[in-house]
Amino acid sequence: MEKVTTHTGTALPLRRSNVDTDQIIPAVYLKRVTKTGFEDGLFAEWRDDPKFVLNQDDFRDATILIAGTEFGTGSSREHAVWALKDYGFKAVVAPRFGDIFRGNSLKNGLLTVELPSEAVEELWGAVEADPTVEVTVDLVEKEVRAQGRSWAFEFDDFARWRLMEGLDDVALTLRDEARIAAFESNRDAWRPRTLPSAA
């Protein structure tokens, strides 16, 4: 995975709360068997509306999405993260995220940071007044900056280190292979198996 440290770009204000993963990408777009090509499905239900913020020229090049609370609730589909990334977003700022979406985003290097509603409101105001305003999401300093203002955010230390180093979770876990094997040798024999014997 590529390393994630800090990103600066223009931002798109999505003044909605409870944007669930069915809204981020409807199920009908989930049928690909690859990890790319999901940008067409991003917010597909809303893109028919010419007034929808994603269709506005001012925000065409935005790379940071600023959304209302409970962004990414619902379905576990990682396609929601792939769609945002494929469309060109590098970061999402919201007061709160759905757990599974948040976990998925960090596995794909999409920076998701939580700021209080007041900060999100200020950012919405700033980028709506001037869509060229540059916003920085800085994982190193754990803060979002725009127009000389800054807002600190919390971020799990281990997840941050993993992102900044661009580390692969599976490879990290396999360093503990001996412990996994030891755990397996102590498992109760009556635990159910899907096949008659281990492969």
Place this chain on the structure above:
Amino acid sequence: MSRTPQGTEATRPRTLAEKVWDDHVVRSDGEQPDLLYIDLHLLHEVTSPQAFDGLRQAGRKVRRTDLTLATEDHNTPTDNLFTIADPTSRKQIETLRANCEEFGVRIHSLGDAEQGVVHVVGPQLGLTQPGMTVVCGDSHTSTHGAFGSIAFGIGTSEVEHVLATQTLPQSKPKTMAVTVNGSLPEGVSAKDLILKVISITGTGGGKGHIVEYRGQAVEELSMEGRMTVCNMSIEWGAKAGMIAPDEKTFAYVKGRDHAPTGEDWDAAVAYWRGLKTDEGAVFDREIVIDAAELSPFVTWGTNPGQGVELSGAVPDPAAYEDPIERSTAENALAYMGLEAGTPMREVGVDVVFLGSCTNGRIEDLRAAAEVIKGRKVADGVNMMVVPGSARVREQAMAEGLDKVFTEAGADWRFAGCSMCLGMNPDQLTPGQRAASTSNRNFEGRQGKGGRTHLVSPAVAAATAVAGRLAGPADL
């Protein structure tokens, strides 16, 4: 018996969630998230292809094919067992079949006697048992918590991780109790209970918590009812939902294909009996509900937290103080084509969907059949009955339930996710309104432009007869 992986007795009272967690910790070093061992990994066609690709690219195998099971459900048609008309859906199914073949994973394909919705198949095979860790690339994996297991949905990257390592790094969630005191009134079901909970907490209220549902009303629920409650834990943002196993749980598991037998059964039950929250254990949060106050519950909006009593009315967005919440409610009403103040019982429907991992089990079909027996589906209403699995379908037919539904004018289908999500041919058309026993009323969830009201099986059946939202008592 309470154990920890180090073999030491725990010294402080623990919650059910903490016990199951502790018994699955492979590594806990205080710096990284805990590494949890996974007892059962369920797969389906939508969230697995990229995970298998990842394995292939890294030259890795599936570590424990004997703890892994795949089924086909999201894309499958429910009008036949053989033909998947949509080429992209077919490709996804064929990819799953090829991956299972290549990596040696057991699969139950369309047409197989054990095929069905992944969260119906696990419990019915007896693969879901108390005190396990169960994951699947599907958020409704929380269903399996009904057996006293920690069960949660994961993304595709995590699916790959579990395939490769049979473990997952997880930060330990907080714990929460939802205590439901007293008995549910006659005519109030598990679905009504969980819809009420979500309306109190909102879609994010459970975030970061493993929830234990407890209290008399929960103990009195059948295993099917418990699965319905745990299934919708994700709809209020909880990491997982669980219910302590009891005699009802053991009786449900006993005798199933993968249930332990003989001495193994005795050993398992001895362990399972310890799986309850200790006296004096402290939850980080608790919600207390009085069961006597509950009544049939339905949703009016576009997220599962936007619900109201069936006897109530569509709320007025102006009543919300928070401007974002107000505009969210306004958007919901506009999308749903509803006026504030309209009594819910006056909302007419075009489609009734009975099925899904929330309410597609035998007891759900029985509850709906009891209401609809000897009655007719209203003119202009299309009622689809979709069993959660091929086995549920077979059992329902053995009980004659299919006849009850077809004689009422309902459509009796094959098993699958069907109209719960707009991924297979079963979809609403724009503007169509459905009463649905599924779990999500999101915009477009059941088909582009479709409007969903979440309801219980009994309310679904009564609604089909009345042609508008109704409970059995209204008929």
